Amino acid sequence: MNHRLRTGALAAGALALTLPLAGCFSAESAESSGTGDDARISLAMMQPPRSGLNPMSDDAFKLSRWATAETLVALDDTSDPVPALATEWEQTDDLTWRFTLRDGVTFHDGTELTAEAAAHSLRVATESSPLPRILDGVDMEVSVDDGQVVVTTGSPDPLLPNRLTSPQLSILSANAYDGGTISPVGTGTGPFELVSVDGTSSATLDRFDGYWGAPAAAAGIDADFVPDGTARAAALRTGTAHVVETVPAGQAASIDEELLHEVPMPRTNTLYLNAESGPFADPAVRAAAREAVDRAQIIASAYEDRADEAVGLLGPALPWTLEERGGADYDEILAGRAEPADVDGVEISLGTFTDRAELPEVAVLLEQQLEAAGFVVEQDVREYQFIESDALDGAFDAFILSRATVLDSGDPVAYFGADFTCAGSFNLSQLCDEDVDAAIDAASAAPAGEARRAAIMAAEAQILATDSAIPLLHERVIQGETGGVAGAVRDPRERTLVTNETRIDAQ
Template identity: 65%
Template sequence: MSRTTLPAAALAAVLLLSGCFGGTTEASGDGAGSGDRVRLAMLQPPRSGLSPFSDDAFKLSRWSTAETLVTLDADGVAQPALATGFAQQGDPRTWRFELRDGVTFHDGTPFTVESVVTTLTAATKASPRPRILDGVELTVTPDPAAPADAVLVTTGDADPLVPQRLSSPQLSILAAAAYGADGVVDPIGHGTGPFRLVSADTTTARLDRYDGYWGGPAKAAGIDVSFVPDGTARAAALRTGTADVVEAVPVSQAALLDAAQIHEVPMPRTNTLYLNTEKGAFKDPAVRAAARAAVQRDPIVATVYEGRADVAAGLLGPALPWAAPARPQRTPAAPATVTGTPIVLATFTDRAELPEVAVQLQQQLEAAGFTVEQEIREYAQIEADALAGTFDAFILSRATVLDSGDPVAYMYSDFACDGSFNIAQLCDPAIDAALKAASAAAPGAQRQAAIMQAEKLILESDAAVPLLHERVIQGESGAFTAVERDSRERMLITSGTAPA
C-alpha cells in the first residue's frame, strides 16, 4: 500500500510522525554535540500523565530515562542497577540494598538514601498503589549501620521476591522534586537514566542525551517519540522511513514490510482454553481429557496467527527460557469417548484473534464428538460470567508473569482454590500445596523446579489446555543498532543504541 492510498486516520498519523521527526540530526540538550536521534513510534499514549506508579512507568523504562534499584536477567534473577548489592538480613522480612555512588538525577541533585526512601514510601501511599505492591506491606528506612550508603526494606511477611519486586518500572527512583504535595508525580527532568525526558504530551515526547549518566553517555543524541495507536499507520511509518523503531506491528501488516525490518519477540502471554471443572460436561476428568486430546494447535498458529506465534507445550513459553528445560514429563489422563456432548465455548472480541481461535476450536471439538455453542462478547461484558463459571470452556489470552518477572502469582490466581481469577473453578489440594511450595522457594533453580512441578499438576488436571504463546512484532529500520528486543517490554532504547 503506498502512502497516498492509506486510510485517512493512518495517513494523518504518518503525517504526524513526519512532522515530529522532521530532522535526522539534532544537538543534544546537554551539550553532547550533534548526533542522530532515534525516531520511535509507540502504540499507546500515556494514560496517567507518565506517573511511575501506573503502567506509564513502562514507557519511562523503555526510554531509559527512569531506573530501578535492580533489574532482571533473562531468567528473572535480580541484578544490580542503582543498587550495587542486596541481601536478606537475619530477619527474613528484611533486605539490605547498598546504593551506587556517583549517580545524579537529571535535575542535578544527587541520588541518595533519602531519594530511595522518598520514592518507595510515596509508592506505598499512592492511590491506587503500584500493582507490584498489591497485598504487600513494605517500609523502607536508612540502614542504621550505614545511613548514607544503604537502605533496609522490610515487608510484613517474609517475601523471597523483594529484589524482583523492586525491579518493577513502577518503583523507579526519581528526584525529590518529582513528588508533589498533591500526590502527583512528575518524571520530566527527574530520572537517572542515559536519556533526560524534556517534554511529553498525549501525542509526542522528547528525550535528550544526559551526559552526566553514571554509566557513561548514550550513543544516540536523543529520542523523538510519537504515539500512534493505529497499527496500519505505525507499519507505514516504518515502510516510508519516518520512524526508526516501531512498537507492536500488527500481524496483518508484517507481510507488507521488508523481512529484515521485522523482529518477533516472544511474550510471556499464553492463549489458553480453560475448562470448567466444577459443573457441566467438564466436571468429569475423562471428558476434559477428551477435549485436550481434540485440540490441534498447529492449524491455529498457522491460520489465525499466520505462523507468528509459538505452539504451546505448557503454560509457560519461550519468553521464560528456563521453563522448557525444567519441564517434567506429564502423565495424561485417558480420554472418554464423547458422542454429542453439549458444551458452551466462550471468549471475547477485544483481542481480534480470539473469535477466530474459537471457530477453529469449535471445529476440532465437534470432530471429536462434542456439540459446541459459542458465546462471544466484549471482555467487560463477559468477564463476570467467566469468573462465575457460567461457561463450560473459555478461551483467554493471559499474561503469565507480572511485574516481578515471576509466574507464581499468575498460577495461584488462576488455579488455586481461592485464586481470584479461577475461571476453571479448579480446587485441588495437591495443586494448592505445590503452589505454596513454589511461592516460598528461593529465586533461582529451586523456585523454577517448584514452579514446573505446579505446572505439571495443573496440566495433568486438564483444567487448562495451553494453545500457543504470543509474540510481539517489533519493527526496526536498520538505522540504529542495539535496539533491545525485550519480551517483558521493559527495555527498548538504551545507552548502547547507536546509529548504524
Template identity: 65%
Template sequence: MRLPARLLPLTAATTASLLLTGCFSAASDTDGSSKGESRRIRVAMMQPPRSGLSPLSDDAFKLSRWSTAETLVKLDEDGDAEPALATEWKQSGRDWTFTVRDGVTFHDGTDLTAEAVVNSLTRAATASPKPRILDGVDMTVKADGDKVTVTTAEEDPLVPQRLSSPQLAILAAKAYKGKTVNPVGAGTGPFELTEVNGTSSATLDRYDDYWGGEAKAPGIDVRFVPDGTARAAALRSGEADIVEAVPVSQAAVLDQDLITEVPMPRTNTLYLNTEKGVFKDASLRAAAREAIDTKSLVDGVYEGRADVAEGLLGPALPWATGLREPAGGRAKAGDPAGRTVTIGTFTDRAELPEVAATLQQQLQQAGFKVKLEIREYANIESDALAGRFDAFILSRATVLDSGDPAAYLYSDFASEGSFNISQLADPAVDEALEKASSAPTGDARRRAIIEAEAAVLATDAAVPMLHERVVQGDAAGVADAAHDPRERELVTIDTRVR
C-alpha cells in the first residue's frame, strides 16, 4: 500500500531532485532577463515522445501543449468549434468548406495555403494506422483557391471538432519528405520547435513572424521526466517552471500555492458484466452500486484530489451538470447472498489497485465474495473486452479526441461498441446513442448526450465513481500558464516567467 504523502521520506525527493540538476540549460536562466522580459520557460513533462513527435501519434498533444503546431479549428470550453487556421466554415451535406486564414507562415518561411492544408490532412487520412480521430472515417480533401473542402463518406456533424484534434495539425511540406512526419521547424505556432534530443529533451524558440502576435517568452526548454517524484522535486527545487502531472502522493508535500488542480474529462468507472455471471441480474448490479461509497474513494485513495461522480460526464464538461436530472428507472437492489465476483483492473495507473482493494471491502460488507485480478493494462485489456470478468475498474477518457462525449458513450455502451466492457446490449440505450451521435452540434446534441447517459445509468451497466483531476505545478514566477482539462494547451503565447 502506498505511504500517505505526509510520510514519504524527504530523501526520496532529494534524490529525485539530483536527477534533474543541470538538465536545463544555463540559457534558461538568463535569456531575456537583461531586457526585462520573461526568461525561457523550463517545462518538465511526464511522457517522452513515443513516435519521434509525429503529429499522427499521441505525440501530437505535446506539439499542441508547446504551441508549435496548430489546427484549422480549436474548441471552446463547451467543446464547440472556434476559428484557428481556418476563419470560417460551412456544411453542405457531406461537404464541409473551410476558409484558410491569410497571412500565416510556417516556421520555415513558406506560406500557409489551401494546398498545404490538403497535403497535411490527406497524409493523415491515408496514414496506416490512421490518427485515432479518423478511425472509421472515410475523408477526402481538395483545395479551391483559399478554401479547402472536406468530404466524408457519410454526413458527419462533427467534422469541425475532428479537425481540432492535435493529430490533424497543419505542417509545412518539409515535414512530410521522409517516411515519418518530422515537425521540427514546420509548425505555425508562436514557438518554433528547433531541436529534439530523442526521449530526453526538446527546444523551442519564439517565432517572431507568428500571425497572432509575439510570444511573451523567448523560448521553451522541455525535459521528459517519467518519474513523478523527480518531477515534483524539480518544482520544489526551482529546477523547473512548469511541471505537468504531479502525482497525488507528491502534491500534498509541495507548496500548495504552486499547485493547480483541473478537472479532467476522465471518469473512474466500475463496469459490470451484463451478459453473464452474477451481474447479469440487474438487481445485483443495483446492489453493487448501492454498496459503493465513492466519497471514501475520493478521500482515501485520491486524498481529496478528485470529484465524486454524479454521472459518467464530470465537471470538465460544465454543461453536463446543468442538463442532468436525477437518474430513474433503475432496478431495486437484490440480495448478493454470498455470490462470488471477480473484479479486474490494471497497475499502469497507480491509484487503481487501491481502488480495487477498497471496493473489495465495500462489496464484501454488502454480502458479495470478491476476488481481484490485477495486471498490466497490456496484459488484461483483451480479457476485459472479452467479458472474462464480472466487473472491471477503468479510468476512461470521456471526450476522446473530438472534444465530444458521444463517441465515448457509443464505443463503451452500444451493442456494436468497440470498447463495450459491460457487454451491454440494450435497445433503449442503442436508440439513445444513435440519436446523440447524429444530432447537430450545440445545445441539441448536448441534450441528446445527457439523455444517452441517463439511458446507460438506468441499466447499472456502469457505476461512475469519481472524476480525476490533473495536478499541475507552476513556479511562483510563472504567469498565464494554461490549465486545460483536455490537456491540449500548456505554454501559450501569453505564458511567461516574471
C-alpha cells in the first residue's frame, strides 16, 4: 500500500532560569513596533519555558508557535498529514516509510537540510529520556538511503506520518546538539530565527531572509512570558502586546470584545461513571445519570457561557466530527443504550480536583442535578496529585475530568485507548466492553484519512452507548489580538500562532 503527497511549496536546559511573578515586557512595546515589513510582533505568552526550550519537552510547542522550528510533516484542518520539510512519503511495506526532503532548505546557521541532518534529529528523539510523548511505546529506527529518510517501525503504524508532525520531532541543524544539550537558538528552518532567550522572561526572533518559502511579512517577534493572567489581559487592553495567549474568562468583560477571539479546544469535560462496581455497574443507573445532566446550566454558571455543549466525546476543535457524527450507523449504535432506571436514594460518591478552577463548581452543579433525579451525592474534591491514584483505582462512583482528546499526533484514538479499553492506562470508568475494544482496535488500524475518521466516530458511538462516560462540555480558550494584527492563527491544537503571513497593519 502506497501513500504519496506532493507540493511545490507549501537539553534540557542549558539556560539558567528564574520564574518571574507576572512577567515584564520588552522595551519595544507593540504600539511602537511599526507597521508593514518593518513591524515586529509582540506576544504575551502564558507559560515560560520549563526546559530551556529543549524541543524534547513541551517547550517545543513554543518553537512551533513562533514559526522557528519545523517538522517533516504537518497537519491540515482535518488532522490529515500534509507536506512540510518533506514533500512526499511512501509506505513501501507494513513497517517501512520513505520520506523525500524539500530541496533548497537552509538552517538558520547557514547549513543545508540533508537527509542525514533530518535523520539525526529524529534519532536524538528516539534516544531521548524521557521520550517525547508521541514516541511512547513506539519502536522506531531511522536511517538514510539514496537521499531519503527511512523510518522503520517494530509493528505496523498507519499513524507514522502523523507522529512526525509533533513539534517535539522538529528538525534542527547538527549544531543544535552539543555536549548533551539541545539549543534551538539559530538552528531551525522556519521563517523566523530564534536569536536570543532571556531565561524565563522573553525570547527574540528575527525574520530569516533565507527561508525556503515566502519571506515573513513581519521583521521579527518579541515574545514575553507572562504567567499572570491579569497581566496578560492588561497587556491586551493597553496595547502592550499584539497577540495574547489565554485571556482569563474573568478578565474578558473588561476588554473590548473585538479584541477577543474564542478558540475551541480539543479538551472535553466528562463525567466518568464506574461501570465495574457500585451503583453504576448497572447500565440503567448510568442512563439515569446521563438523563439528569443539564449541560447548559453548567456552561452558563461555571464557564460564563464560554464553552460548547458536548454531544460527543470529540468537539468543534475537530470540525470534521460535526459532519461525521449522526449517520445511520452512529444512531443505530446509540439506539442500544439502556433505558434510564428510576432512582430513589441511590448513594454515589463524586470526585474531582481543584487544579482547574471551574471543576469544583461543576461538581456542585452536578450534585444538585443528580440529587434532583433521586441520587444522594457525597463529594470528594482535592488537588489532582492527591486524588489521581484513587480515581484510577475506581474508588469513586463518578469522577469529573477535563481531558485532552487529541495528543501530539492530532488523532484521538490514543485517548480512546487509554480511557476506554480493558487495558487502558487511564480508564477512570473501569470499563471493559468487547464491542468498545473492537471498535477502538479498528480505528487504531485504519489508515489516516476518511476511513480512519469514520472508524473513530464508530468507536465514539460504541463508548457513548455504554453510558460510562457522559461528555459535558468542550472548553474554549480566549486569544487576544490588537486591531492592527492580521494573520495571527487561532489554532485549537496550539501548534501555530505566528506564521510568515502574520503582519501588523496600520490601526
